Amino acid sequence: MAVTQKDVDLFIDAVKQKSTYDFSNYSVKSFTRRIDKILTDNNFDVFALIKKINKNDKYLEEIVKEITVNTTELFRDPQMWQVFTTIIENYYKSNKKIKIWHAGCSTGQEVYSLLILMHHLNLFDKVEVYASDINEDVLNVARSGKYKYRDISEYIENYNTALKDLPAKMKKLEFSDYIDVNKRRDSIKIKSFLTEKPTFLKHDLVNHKDLFETDFDIIMCRNVLIYFNHDLQNKIFEFFHDNLKTDGSLVIGRHEGILGAIANKFKKKDTIYVKKQSGLY
Numbered sequence: 001m002a003v004t005q006k007d008v009d010l011f012i013d014a015v016k017q018k019s020t021y022d023f024s025n026y027s028v029k030s031f032t033r034r035i036d037k038i039l040t041d042n043n044f045d046v047f048a049l050i051k052k053i054n055k056n057d058k059y060l061e062e063i064v065k066e067i068t069v070n071t072t073e074l075f076r077d078p079q080m081w082q083v084f085t086t087i088i089e090n091y092y093k094s095n096k097k098i099k100i101w102h103a104g105c106s107t108g109q110e111v112y113s114l115l116i117l118m119h120h121l122n123l124f125d126k127v128e129v130y131a132s133d134i135n136e137d138v139l140n141v142a143r144s145g146k147y148k149y150r151d152i153s154e155y156i157e158n159y160n161t162a163l164k165d166l167p168a169k170m171k172k173l174e175f176s177d178y179i180d181v182n183k184r185r186d187s188i189k190i191k192s193f194l195t196e197k198p199t200f201l202k203h204d205l206v207n208h209k210d211l212f213e214t215d216f217d218i219i220m221c222r223n224v225l226i227y228f229n230h231d232l233q234n235k236i237f238e239f240f241h242d243n244l245k246t247d248g249s250l251v252i253g254r255h256e257g258i259l260g261a262i263a264n265k266f267k268k269k270d271t272i273y274v275k276k277q278s279g280l281y
Ligand SMILES: C[S@@+](CC[C@H](N)C(=O)[O-])C[C@H]1O[C@@H](n2cnc3c(N)ncnc32)[C@H](O)[C@@H]1O
Pocket: 068, 069, 070, 071, 072, 073, 076, 103, 104, 105, 106, 107, 110, 132, 133, 134, 135, 138, 203, 204, 205, 206, 221, 222, 223, 224, 253
C-alpha cells in the first residue's frame, strides 16, 4: 500500500480543522484502504488531496462519501428479521407508540424493511421513525425511495425469507404491495405511504452531542460500527444504551459484537440486544 500512516494522520487533521468530521477513531485498516483508493483513482498525493478539500467544501463532502461504505439491501440478513419479528411481537406490540432510530441508514433500504415488517404486524400506525446518516447524498436517495431494478431478485429473495415465519394470522402481502417496479427505467420505487413516514436527518455518530430525540424503543445501527475502533464502538454502545428505554432493542450487524462490561446490560438474541432493567446487571 503506497499510503503511509503519516499521510492518513495528515488527512484526518486537515479534515478536523476544516469541518466537524473526526475520523481519528475509525478502524485504521479499512480507513487507510479507502484513502489509498482515493489517491490512486485521482493520481494525487495526500498534499494535493488536502489542498483540494481546503479549497472546496463540496469536494470534502464527496470525499466523505467515498470514505464511508454505503452498501445496503432490503431485508439485509433475513435471519435477523425473522428473530426480530418475535421480539417486536413480545415487547412492543402493546405500546401506544414505537419510537425507532436507524443510525447510519445509508440509502434507506433498512428503514423501509422495518416499516414493511411493522405494516405486516399491524403496528405501522404506531411507529415514529428517525433515520440518520453522516452523508447527505445517501439521505437524499433514502428520501426518494428509488433504487436500481437490477437488485430486485436479491431483494425479493430476502423479502420472502425474512417474512416467511410471520404469525399464521397475518395476511402475507406481496412485494408489489410495497414497491412499484419499472423495469424499462431500471428502477424500483418504495410506495409513498412508506416514504412519507420516516424523518431523515444528517447526524454524525462521532459528534453525537445534540441528539434529536431520546428514549427509543428500537435503535438499529447495523454495519456502521464495524468501521470504528473498539474505543469508539464502546462509547457509542454506551450512548445507545443511555438512549434506549428498558426492554428497548439495539440491533447491530452480523459481523459486529458488543464486548466488555456494557454487554451485561443487554440480553442477546441473534444480533439483537435488549436493554435490561437498570440494577439487574
Ligand atoms: C454499510 S452502511 C450500513 C447501512 C445499513 N445500516 C445496513 O446495514 O444495511 C454504513 C453507513 O454508515 C454511515 N456512517 C459512517 N460513519 C458515520 C458516522 N460517523 N455517523 C453516522 N453515519 C455514519 C455511512 O455513511 C453509511 O451510509
